[in-house]
Amino acid sequence: xxxxxxxxxxxxxxxxxxxxxxxxxxxxxRQHGVRSRWEGDSVRIKGxxxxxxxxxxxxxxxxxxxxxxxxxxxxxxxxxxxxxxLDTHVT
Numbered sequence: 001x002x003x004x005x006x007x008x009x010x011x012x013x014x015x016x017x018x019x020x021x022x023x024x025x026x027x028x029x030r031q032h033g034v035r036s037r038w039e040g041d042s043v044r045i046k047g048x049x050x051x052x053x054x055x056x057x058x059x060x061x062x063x064x065x066x067x068x069x070x071x072x073x074x075x076x077x078x079x080x081x082x083x084x085x086l087d088t089h090v091t
Contacts, residue, residue, distance in 0.1 A: 002072035004079045006063045020089040
């Protein structure tokens, strides 16, 4: 089992952060076949062997992902992809 967590500070408006979070969720849906569902200021991400949450509050985005044994081989790729997306779309 693999897991990772990424946090990033932001100064954007809540609306802009939500748009960036929606974009990340949509990207993960397209590329990895996961499903996403909003719960307040959090996006829940679930898929085959992948379970995660992206939330934003108090100027901080927090992404937590856990992956089952088979999916864990893709953890470094997924972590890099999420980090790159946040670095590009969140300020």
